[in-house]
């Protein structure tokens with residue numbers, strides 16, 4: 001398939017974001033990947049097969065920083081002259097299950113800043129450029145935690161409920177304009193995010209999680225539905241994972 005559409009993916013060096021970069025590149029999109037660790041981001045692009053690698057470029061940056069966000073969006077426009085799709089996948093989770101009363105404010109700020117403020121800043125910077133695209137879309141990688149808060153994961157859930165509020169606000173604000181704003185809300189996905197846990201899941205538990213590549217395929221599928229269709233959210237859960 002060949003397309004001239006340009007996609008910007010945050011969190012593009014690992015997990016769902018990395019798989020999404022590869023999936024769009026495999027479909028012939030021009031892709032810009034963003035993440036903080038420049039070396040890991042470059043390595044992630046370098047490990048793609050040759051024809052895919054040519055479709056992907058990297059712009060290191062932190063979604064919490066307005067200047068980095070402006071550089072990622074501006075750099076994409078400078079390189080490709082357009083932006084059609086924004087995928088917000090940059091995100092972090094809690095290091096351990098903690099009741100709210102036991103949580104610390106540094107952890108609260110880290111998670112809210114990256115997951116919620118980062119998504120807000122990216123959307124705010126990208127949307128004026130997306131408005132120029134004939135077929136624009138935003139996909140926010142939410143979580144099932146955006147729909148159900150549970151004991152021990154309140155800080156993460158608060159960030160994802162917030163992302164859901166952003167998504168639903170943008171859906172309403174861009175209704176009728178042709179810009180499709182959606183979310184994909186997965187249950188547990190086998191990525192690096194779990195390695196930051198004080199008690200990471202073992203291999204057996206990981207094997208029951210969703211594969212990042214499957215979420216990436218769903219994101220691409222969503223983008224490739226006819227422009228006349230808007231799918232607000234796709235919630236995806238693994239069939240064998242037990243809490």
Ligand SMILES: NC(=O)c1ccc[n+]([C@@H]2O[C@H](COP(=O)([O-])OP(=O)(O)OC[C@H]3O[C@@H](n4cnc5c(N)ncnc54)[C@H](OP(=O)(O)O)[C@@H]3O)[C@@H](O)[C@H]2O)c1
Pocket residue numbers: 010011012013014015016017034035036037038040061062063064088089090091092093114115118141142143144185186187188189190191192193194
């Ligand atoms: N894995 C799951 O079970 C699961 C389930 C539901 C939803 N999600 C959501 O899916 C998204 C992706 O998660 P994942 O599992 O793919 O995580 P991951 O494997 O840990 O990857 C996270 C990516 O985000 C980047 N990132 C983190 N903080 C950033 C920042 N401040 N600025 C720019 N990039 C940043 C990381 O690179 P750097 O560290 O180099 O910046 C990395 O590329 C997150 O929003 C997460 O909440 C994950």
